[in-house]
Amino acid sequence: MSDHQFSDEQRAGLYRAIHERRDVRSQFLPDPIAPEVLARLLKAAHHAPSVGFMQPWDFVLINSVEVKRAVKALYEAANAEAAGNYSDERAAQYRRLKLEGIVDSPINLCITCDRQRGGPHVLGRNTMLDTDLFSTCLAVQNLWLAARAEGIGVGWVSIVDPAQLAKVLELPEQVYPLAYLCLGYVSEFLPKPELEIAGWRSRLPLEQLLHGNTWSGHVNDDALMAAIRDA
Numbered sequence: 001m002s003d004h005q006f007s008d009e010q011r012a013g014l015y016r017a018i019h020e021r022r023d024v025r026s027q028f029l030p031d032p033i034a035p036e037v038l039a040r041l042l043k044a045a046h047h048a049p050s051v052g053f054m055q056p057w058d059f060v061l062i063n064s065v066e067v068k069r070a071v072k073a074l075y076e077a078a079n080a081e082a083a084g085n086y087s088d089e090r091a092a093q094y095r096r097l098k099l100e101g102i103v104d105s106p107i108n109l110c111i112t113c114d115r116q117r118g119g120p121h122v123l124g125r126n127t128m129l130d131t132d133l134f135s136t137c138l139a140v141q142n143l144w145l146a147a148r149a150e151g152i153g154v155g156w157v158s159i160v161d162p163a164q165l166a167k168v169l170e171l172p173e174q175v176y177p178l179a180y181l182c183l184g185y186v187s188e189f190l191p192k193p194e195l196e197i198a199g200w201r202s203r204l205p206l207e208q209l210l211h212g213n214t215w216s217g218h219v220n221d222d223a224l225m226a227a228i229r230d231a
């Protein structure tokens, strides 16, 4: 085996983190996360790829109960409005979903995107201006996977008004609060997405995403399709 290949065990660990990562809202324990563990998570986030190596992220850690409560209030307002998008049984089902763990989790983390970092000309960002936001999402995903490997749950709360969230967190004008995350050890990681268990929405079949749509109907690789079914 050459040095650039992972061992079977290392590869299995990576795929396990990918497949067993969950968005956590309901299972948080109050146990604190040790500084050295949190440092590993932040380092994983900071090693994400970024357009032109822009590294547009900052990490705003929130321990304060007052700030958490202020964010929770933003969530309550935005969630009440979102519930209005549904009617009848779907509305009742929406209201039963738990969609945040802001106060239950021991620590909250906002990963922000500084849209001016690196000056006016960032390599690779001339035509696709949102690539700074995409880069920050990759930092979120790195942290989310590393957290799973550490046995720590992460829940992303986007049901908040971003301008109001930026105000609560006292962010500068050019800094966007991309991901408000709740972090903590958990009683369990659910075997499937909580939305799937609640009957809200299921995972789409991968095969369908390769050749099931008219606009991507040109893929016709039987061996690949068979491998996907067996994977």
Ligand SMILES: Cc1cc2c(cc1C)N(C[C@H](O)[C@H](O)[C@H](O)COP(=O)(O)O)c1[nH]c(=O)[nH]c(=O)c1N2
Pocket (backbone or CB within 6 Å): 021, 022, 023, 024, 025, 098, 099, 100, 156, 157, 158, 159, 192, 193, 194, 195
């Ligand atoms: C950008 C973004 C924003 C949100 C989410 C995710 C992402 C990527 N998710 C979590 C989402 O519901 C979850 O990822 C899917 O349901 C799939 O479940 P697993 O993450 O596989 O457990 C999420 N969940 C939640 O309870 N409240 C929320 O506001 C959000 N917002």
